[in-house]
Amino acid sequence: xxxxxxxxxxxxxxxxxxxxxxxxxxxxxxxxxxxxxxxxxxxxxxxxxxxxxxxxxxxxxxxxxxxxxxxxxxxxxxxxxxxxxxxxxxxxxxxxxxxxxxxxxxxxxxxxxxxxxxxxxxxxxxxxxxxxxxxxxxxxxxxxxxxxxxxxxxxxxxxxxxxxxxxxxxxxxxxxxxxxxxxxxxxxxxxxxxxxxxxxxxxxxxxxxxxxxxxxxxxxxxxxxxxxxxxxxxx
Numbered sequence: 001x002x003x004x005x006x007x008x009x010x011x012x013x014x015x016x017x018x019x020x021x022x023x024x025x026x027x028x029x030x031x032x033x034x035x036x037x038x039x040x041x042x043x044x045x046x047x048x049x050x051x052x053x054x055x056x057x058x059x060x061x062x063x064x065x066x067x068x069x070x071x072x073x074x075x076x077x078x079x080x081x082x083x084x085x086x087x088x089x090x091x092x093x094x095x096x097x098x099x100x101x102x103x104x105x106x107x108x109x110x111x112x113x114x115x116x117x118x119x120x121x122x123x124x125x126x127x128x129x130x131x132x133x134x135x136x137x138x139x140x141x142x143x144x145x146x147x148x149x150x151x152x153x154x155x156x157x158x159x160x161x162x163x164x165x166x167x168x169x170x171x172x173x174x175x176x177x178x179x180x181x182x183x184x185x186x187x188x189x190x191x192x193x194x195x196x197x198x199x200x201x202x203x204x205x206x207x208x209x210x211x212x213x214x215x216x217x218x219x220x221x222x223x224x225x226x227x228x229x230x231x232x233x234x235x
Contacts, residue, residue: 001162002161002162003161003162003163003207003210003211003212003213004161004192004212004213004214004215005212005213005214006214007038007214008034008035008037008038008188008214008216009038009041009042010214011035011038011186011188011212011214012035012038012039012042012044012153012186013042014151014184015039015042015044015150015151016044017044017045017046017047018045018046018047018048018071019044019047019048019150019151020047020048020049020050020148020149020150020151021039021047021048021049021050021149021150021151021152021153021182022049022050022051022107022147022149022151022152022153022154022178022181022182023036023049023050023051023060023061023152023153023178024051024152024153024154024155024171024174024175024178024179025051025052025055025060025155025171025174025175026052026170026171026173026174027052027053027055027079027080027170027224028055028056028059028060028222028223028224029169029170029171029224030155030167030170030171030172030173030174030175031055031059031060031061031155032153032154032155032186032187032188033059033060033155033188033216033219033220034188034214034216034217034218035153035155035186035188035214036060036061036063036064036153039064039069039153040063040064040067040069043067043069044069045068045069045071046069046071047064047069047070047071047072048070048071048072048073048074049061049064049070049072049073049074049075050074050075050107050147050149050178051073051074051075051174052075052076052077052100052103052173052174053075053076053077053078053079053081053084054070054073054075054078054079054081054083054084055079055081056079056080056081056222056224057080057081057082057083059220059222060222061081062081062083062084065081065083065084065087065093066083068092070093071093071094072093072094072095072096073093073094073095073096074095074096074098074103074147075095075096075097075098075103076097076098076099076100076103077097077100078097079224080224080225098127099121099122099127101119101121102119102121102122102127102144103147104173104174104177105117105119105144106144106145106146106147107146107147107174107177107178107181108177108180108181109144109145109146109147110146110147110148110149110180110181111148111177111178111179111180111181112180114146115145115146116143116144116145116146117143117144118134118136118141118142118143118144119141119142119144120139120140120141120142121142122142123140123141123142124140127142128142131143131144146181147181148181148182148183149178149181149182149183150182150183150184151182151183151184151185151186152178152179152181152182152184152185152186153186153188154175154176154178154179154185154186154187154188154205155171155175155187155188155189155190155216156168156171156175156187156188156189156190156204156205157171157189157190157191158189158190158191158192158193158198159187159189159191159192159193159198159210159213160192160193160194160195160196160197160198160207161192161194161195161213162195162207163187163206163207163208163209163210163211163212163213164195164198164203164205164206164207164210165179165187165189165203165204165205165207165210166198166202166203166204167204167205172204175205176204176205179205179209179210180205180209184211184212185209185210185211185212186210186211186212186213186214187205187210187212187213187214188213188214188215188216189213189214189215189216190215190216190219191215192213192215
């Protein structure tokens with residue numbers, strides 16, 4: 001089965017207003033930037049977006065957020081996005097901030113079909129308000145429910161026409177688990193290859209989880225926050 005689509009616009013055309021969408025990436029690393037650009041151009045609105053953060057003001061999810069296409073964000077931190085901060089503080093955006101480890105495990109649980117799990121993270125804080133708690137082996141725990149989505153937009157380093165994916169370095173943080181936790185996963189890859197070109201043991205996400213795949217035409221290699229040493233100084 002050839003799962004390749006010609007363009008990012010064709011790939012996101014099936015995402016309706018009001019959909020819940022997982023978006024891969026860590027900071028601005030591993031963002032499905034071509035799919036996000038197409039979603040911005042399409043103008044899809046009232047989205048619930050599940051992503052580690054909302055990119056930066058002019059990249060990743062940032063422009064979609066600025067265009068008021070997102071109704072609700074489920075994320076781990078505000079990051080370097082001033083518009084995310086502004087909308088959050090102004091009450092223009094519904095926001096659920098989740099501890100990062102809990103965020104990861106909730107997505108993994110969603111993909112694995114697990115109905116929930118108990119974690120000590122967040123017990124006794126605002127994170128635990130309204131949630132079931134339990135003492136297990138003398139320690140306090142909070143029940144966390146899985147995260148699932150209608151669509152997942154992920155980015156891989158390499159993929160074949162059957163949807164088998166290989167991720168590279170930091171991009172492997174959230175993309176693979178999100179690919180398992182959505183009803184429809186759309187992947188963009190830097191390099192599209194033929195079936196058999198990827199060593200089976202090297203596959204991170206099997207093609208069974210991927211509905212559509214595109215090859216991204218360009219990538220910008222952005223840095224979220226660049227820090228450099230000023231002057232030579234002494235060692």
